[in-house]
Amino acid sequence: MAKITSLNDLRKIKNELQEKIRLRENAESPESMAQIKVGMATSGIASGAKEVFNYLVEELEKRNVDAVVTQTGDMGYSYAEPTIEVTLPGSEPVVFGWVDVDKADEIIEKYIRNGELVEGIIPANYNTIDD
Amino acid sequence: MANFKYHLLVCGGTGCKASESDRIVDALNKEITENGLTGDAKVVATGCFGFCEKGPIVKVLPDNTFYIRVTPNDAAEIIAEHLLKGRKVERLLYLDPETQEHISDSKHMGFYQKQIRIALRNCGFIDPENIDEAISRDAYLALGNCLSELTPKNVIDEIKASGLRGRGGGGFPTGLKWEITRNSVSEKKYVVCNADEGDPGAFMDRSILEGDPHSVLEAMAICGYAIGADTGIIYIRAEYPLAIERLKIAIAQARDYGLLGKNIFGSDFNFDIEMRYGAGAFVCGEETALIHSMEGSRGEPTFKPPFPSVEGYLGKPTNVNNVETFANIPTILLKGAKWFAGIGTERSKGTKVFALAGKINNVGLIEVPMGTTLREVIFEIGGGIQNGKKFKAVQTGGPSGGCLTEKHLDTPIEYDTLIEAGSMMGSGGMIVMDEDDCMVSVAKFYLDFTVEESCGKCSPCRIGNKRLYEMLETITKGEGTLETLDKLRTLSNVIKDTALCGLGQTSPNPVLSTMDNFWDEYVQHVEEKKCVAGVCRDLMSYKVIAENCVGCTACARNCPVNCISGGRKEVHLIDQSACIKCGACMEKCKFNAIEIV
Numbered sequence: 091m092a093k094i095t096s097l098n099d100l101r102k103i104k105n106e107l108q109e110k111i112r113l114r115e116n117a118e119s120p121e122s123m124a125q126i127k128v129g130m131a132t133s134g135i136a137s138g139a140k141e142v143f144n145y146l147v148e149e150l151e152k153r154n155v156d157a158v159v160t161q162t163g164d165m166g167y168s169y170a171e172p173t174i175e176v177t178l179p180g181s182e183p184v185v186f187g188w189v190d191v192d193k194a195d196e197i198i199e200k201y202i203r204n205g206e207l208v209e210g211i212i213p214a215n216y217n218t219i220d221d
Numbered sequence: 222m223a224n225f226k227y228h229l230l231v232c233g234g235t236g237c238k239a240s241e242s243d244r245i246v247d248a249l250n251k252e253i254t255e256n257g258l259t260g261d262a263k264v265v266a267t268g269c270f271g272f273c274e275k276g277p278i279v280k281v282l283p284d285n286t287f288y289i290r291v292t293p294n295d296a297a298e299i300i301a302e303h304l305l306k307g308r309k310v311e312r313l314l315y316l317d318p319e320t321q322e323h324i325s326d327s328k329h330m331g332f333y334q335k336q337i338r339i340a341l342r343n344c345g346f347i348d349p350e351n352i353d354e355a356i357s358r359d360a361y362l363a364l365g366n367c368l369s370e371l372t373p374k375n376v377i378d379e380i381k382a383s384g385l386r387g388r389g390g391g392g393f394p395t396g397l398k399w400e401i402t403r404n405s406v407s408e409k410k411y412v413v414c415n416a417d418e419g420d421p422g423a424f425m426d427r428s429i430l431e432g433d434p435h436s437v438l439e440a441m442a443i444c445g446y447a448i449g450a451d452t453g454i455i456y457i458r459a460e461y462p463l464a465i466e467r468l469k470i471a472i473a474q475a476r477d478y479g480l481l482g483k484n485i486f487g488s489d490f491n492f493d494i495e496m497r498y499g500a501g502a503f504v505c506g507e508e509t510a511l512i513h514s515m516e517g518s519r520g521e522p523t524f525k526p527p528f529p530s531v532e533g534y535l536g537k538p539t540n541v542n543n544v545e546t547f548a549n550i551p552t553i554l555l556k557g558a559k560w561f562a563g564i565g566t567e568r569s570k571g572t573k574v575f576a577l578a579g580k581i582n583n584v585g586l587i588e589v590p591m592g593t594t595l596r597e598v599i600f601e602i603g604g605g606i607q608n609g610k611k612f613k614a615v616q617t618g619g620p621s622g623g624c625l626t627e628k629h630l631d632t633p634i635e636y637d638t639l640i641e642a643g644s645m646m647g648s649g650g651m652i653v654m655d656e657d658d659c660m661v662s663v664a665k666f667y668l669d670f671t672v673e674e675s676c677g678k679c680s681p682c683r684i685g686n687k688r689l690y691e692m693l694e695t696i697t698k699g700e701g702t703l704e705t706l707d708k709l710r711t712l713s714n715v716i717k718d719t720a721l722c723g724l725g726q727t728s729p730n731p732v733l734s735t736m737d738n739f740w741d742e743y744v745q746h747v748e749e750k751k752c753v754a755g756v757c758r759d760l761m762s763y764k765v766i767a768e769n770c771v772g773c774t775a776c777a778r779n780c781p782v783n784c785i786s787g788g789r790k791e792v793h794l795i796d797q798s799a800c801i802k803c804g805a806c807m808e809k810c811k812f813n814a815i816e817i818v
Contacts, residue, residue, distance in 0.1 A: 093479035095363035095487040098358065107357035129345055131431040133424070155571050160354075163432015165345030166586035170268055175345070187268050207228045211267040213280070215602065216336030218586070219552055 124157040124202045127175040131164035139169035145191050146174075146198070155202055167212050176201060185212045187208060227262040228282040234269025234604050234664035235502035235582045237277035241293060242266070243358035245277055248296035256300055269583055269604045275315065335597055337564065338588045339572050340388075340425075340548040344432030344501040349467050357430040361480050363551035364439050367446055368488045376447040377403060380550070382558035384570035389415055389506070389543030390621065390647045391723075392569075398540060402448040405538035410450035412543040413534065413757040414440050415511060416457035416464070419503040419672060420619025422578040426544035428586055429574075430457070433548065438494060440550035442481065445492040448540050453494040456511050457533055458501045467494060503620070503674035504724050508533075508541045510640035510676070521678045543648070545574055565591035569635040573646065577769030579616075579653035580607045587633070596630040599653060610655040612655040614738070618647030620674075621669045621727030623662065623734025643734040645727075650809035659756035660739040661746055665693040675724065682725030685716040691734060697757040701747040710736060758802045761817050767792045769814035776806035776815065 094100050128134070130142045143161060144218040150157045165173050170187025176197065186197060188210050200206040231237075231246050270278045275289040276518045279299065281648035286309055288299065290813070295313060302308045314323040338344075347354035355361075367376050381396030402410065414437060418426040430437060441453040457465055472494055475481040483491045497515045505508045505520040512534050513518035535538025549571060553561045562570050575598065577584055582604035589598060595615060599605070606612050614624040623644035625632070632638050636646050654663065668690040677683045692709050695701045713729035720726045734742055745751050752760040765776075772790035777783075784800050787793030807815040 093477075094361075095479060095484075097362075097486055100361055100365050100486070103353075104356050104362070107353050125482070127348075132430055132461075135463070137315070159349070160348045162347060163344040164428040164586055164701050166341065166428075166588075167268070167583070168585035169583050170585075204224055206225055206263060207230070207265045207282075209233075209266050211230060211265060213230070213232075213267055213270045215270060215272075216338050218338055219342050219556065220302045 101198050104141075123179065124155070125177040126157055126159045127152060127162040128159065129163065129165045129167075129171065129173040129175075130161040133168050134171050134173065139172035142174065142189050142191060142194050145194050149195070149198060150202075153198065155198060157202060170210075170212055173212065178202065178205060181205075183214075185214065186210045187212045225261060225263045227258075229262060229264045229299075229682050230267045230280040230282065231264060231382040232268075232270045232272075232276055232278040233266035234273060234276070235609075236269070236273030236605050237609070238593050239609060240277050242277040242292040245279065245291055245296060248293040249279075252296050252300035253304075254374055256305060258300070258304060262300075262304055272494055273601055279313075287315060289315050331571055335593060335602055336587055336589055337572055339552050339561075339564075340429060340436075340545050340574050341586065341588045342433070342552065343436065344428055344586075347433065349432050349434055350436060350470050352471065352478065355433070359555060360435040360487070360551070361439050361475075363554040364442050364446075364480070365486050367443055367554065368486045368490055373403060373447045373449065376443065376554070379554060379558045380447075383553045383561040384544065384558075384565075385549055385553060385561065386569065386636060386724060388545035388549070388573065390618065390645065392646060395542060395546055398530055398542070399444060399447050401528070402450075402538050402540040405531050408540050409535075409537045410448055411451075411534045411537060411539040412444045412448065412450045412453040413508075413511070413515070413539055414439065414441055414453065414457075414547055415453040415506065415508065415531075415541050415543045416455055416461070417499050417506040417511060418458070418461075418544070418648060419501070419506045419674075420648050422652050423576045423619060423648050424585060425574040427461050427464050427535055429544050429548050430461070432469055434464075434468045435475065436548045436551055437544055438468075438471055438475055438481065438612065440547035441494060442485065442492045442549070443550055443554065444540060444542065446490055448538075449618055450540070451491045451493070453492060454534070455494060455496045456499055456505070456515055457496060459498040460501050463497070465496065472496075473651040486566050498541050502676070503670070504676045504722070507722050507724060510722065511541065512539065519676070521676045522724070524721065527755040545649070563743050566633060566635050568637055573649060574632065575649045575651050577603050577653065579651075580610065580655040580658075581605070581653040582607055590657045591635050594631050594633055594650070595625060598634070598651070599630070603653070606653065606655050610657065612653070613658055614654045614663075616644075616654065616663065616731070617650070618645035618727075618730070619650050620670050621645060621723065621730055622647045623730045624654075624663065625734075625736055626738045644730070657754050658757070659697075659752050659754035660735040660742050661693060661696055661752075662754075662756045664732045664735045665690065665697060668693060668728070671724065671728040675728075679719075679721035679725060681720040682722075682728065685712060685720070686725070686728050688712060689716070689729060693732070696743065697752070698759045699746070699750040703747055705746070706736070706747060714783060761802065762797055763795055763800060763802065763804070763806060764818050765793050765795060766814045766816055769812050771812055771814070773812070775809045775811065779805045779809045781805060 108187050130139045133221045146159045167173050173187045174189050175183050200208050253262050277291050279288040279291045341568040377399050384393045386392040499505050502520045505514045507522045509519045510522040565571050572588050574588045614626050616624050629642050672686050675682045713732050716729050770792045777785040784796040
């Protein structure tokens with residue numbers, strides 16, 4: 091990793107990273123990537139998030155669905171763990187709760203492939219600092 | 222690529238379900254089929270929208286129209302008007318109480334979204350093990366700004382102006398603490414992050430460290446710059462292995478980028494962070510005990526002053542702040558003190574993260590502006606009480622706090638109002654209790670915790686709390702008298718006044734606050750020897766109701782101690798001297814012939 095030695099360096103890196111993400115989000119082709127975040131803090135992992143994470147990575151690969159799966163921290167919905175957030179290109183992120191392997195399968199087939207929502211959505215009920 | 226033109230999201234949270242949201246789903250589906258919209262529109266039940274008061278909620282996508290107080294009878298109109306004709310059903314829209322205008326998009330309901338995430342801004346958004354993701358969301362930008370544009374005094378002034386107060390429980394003004402540490406003259410100073418989160422049911426700090434470790438690292442470096450320290454230490458309990466792991470990764474990545482180490486951002490400021498592991502003693506969350514533990518001594522508190530900001534770790538000035546306090550710092554500096562001070566109330570600025578636990582529907586982590594009421598937190602964001610039971614109390618502040626009741630529900634949550642109400646902010650655990658909780662037993666639970674966690678250094682805490690616990694035990698066993706209650710209160714006050722540190726001084730709070738708010742329940746325990754919540758086993762007995770008993774023998778067969786007698790088709794009898802009050806008989810009886818008296 092190159093060292094960051096000035097504030098401009100940091101701003102440059104930040105802009106590059108945001109650009110990368112923006113391109114990914116705005117990609118027009120239907121094959122463009124879905125982004126999936128799996129909440130993997132202690133409570134998520136304890137309720138089986140790791141299993142779901144591995145399942146998503148393997149199955150998306152097997153089924154040839156172009157998607158990026160990453161881990162993230164606690165989304166705050168402890169009552170509905172494991173939780174995952176799916177962002178389809180050009181769409182608002184959707185959070186699904188109570189995601190086990192079967193639910194993950196349904197999400198891949200219905201939502202990620204066809205944009206069809208399935209049960210288990212947790213509506214966002216907060217503001218971010220960017221609002 | 223989406224086949225469905227419309228999605229109708231129907232709230233399936235407990236509150237909305239209770240008002241027939243299931244039937245709304247059915248009705249909508251029926252209308253969709255009848256109008257030939259199958260394949261174009263899909264109905265989906267969702268989790269709680271956090272707006273239970275105006276439920277049931279139906280939200281139509283993709284246009285984000287938000288309908289409130291929907292009934293099954295409204296389904297036809299929603300489908301016919303909205304989906305077929307593209308006209309919103311005005312009368313079901315939310316009416317803004319101020320402007321008297323209908324608002325259709327939930328995003329514009331300023332009031333609907335009661336949460337604002339500052340400390341949790343990146344939690345659940347970024348991959349905590351990837352510094353690039355943190356940087357793309359402004360991590361280290363505030364540090365860069367400070368080092369290139371602000372003097373340490375500017376930084377402290379900004380934090381002071383923001384009105385940020387310690388989020389670990391005490392609520393001491395953070396800027397002032399930084400200033401005192403800055404003014405202490407010494408060649409070596411330390412920044413310590415207190416990650417010894419110990420309140421039962423609290424997990425805010427763990428979640429921040431697991432979800433966004435860089436926010437804490439950045440803030441510690443900023444603090445180092447402000448007070449003139451080059452070393453940061455995170456004191457974290459070894460029981461948080463995942464948080465430790467992610468912190469280690471984050472520290473290594475920050476060092477690789479040169480964001481920790483020597484000459485950060487090309488300046489002459491050096492700062493690096495180490496970690497120390499605690500063994501999970503509750504008292505080590507107290508700053509002097511924490512410092513002793515870091516030095517390798519027993520985790521025992523010492524009398525303040527001297528305060529750590531003057532004489533702390535290894536005798537050097539040390540600034541100790543809690544995880545959540547640090548997590549707020551970068552955002553304050555990026556968005557400005559004025560912005561931050563605009564959130565919250567007169568005396569408590571910004572937001573507070575709470576861990577909702579206990580008998581509440583939406584157990585989880587929330588972040589609300591200071592001044593939000595308990596009612597909003599419990600009944601709206603928290604989705605109300607489980608199984609439709611009645612709310613009894615909410616415990617805030619952990620073992621140092623107290624119980625708040627129905628009459629406090631509309632109290633705004635602030636440091637000072639909670640203290641006035643007989644509890645405290647604490648680190649942010651909120652345990653919700655319903656009618657099945659016995660308040661004497663709750664007090665006993667917390668005392669059990671403090672007795673276990675007392676370090677033993679001072680006698681009021683070591684001996685006094687043990688006596689309090691014993692008195693509570695006699696009460697729950699039905700051996701207490703009104704005199705016991707008097708003694709309980711007197712001793713509680715003595716401990717409060719004489720214990721050495723915060724742990725001891727606050728340990729009687731659960732007793733005092735339950736006595737203040739549930740005095741009748743205490744009296745019932747000692748006078749009538751009754752526990753209405755049905756928790757204290759020694760105060761209740763199971764009895765057969767003769768007229769309901771058909772003599773099926775189910776209870777007798779299931780009694781683990783064989784204390785129920787009576788033959789087939791005869792009224793059964795429970796031998797009270799042998800009964801262990803397990804309740805198995807009552808569970809098995811199909812004729813409601815067993816009662817608790």
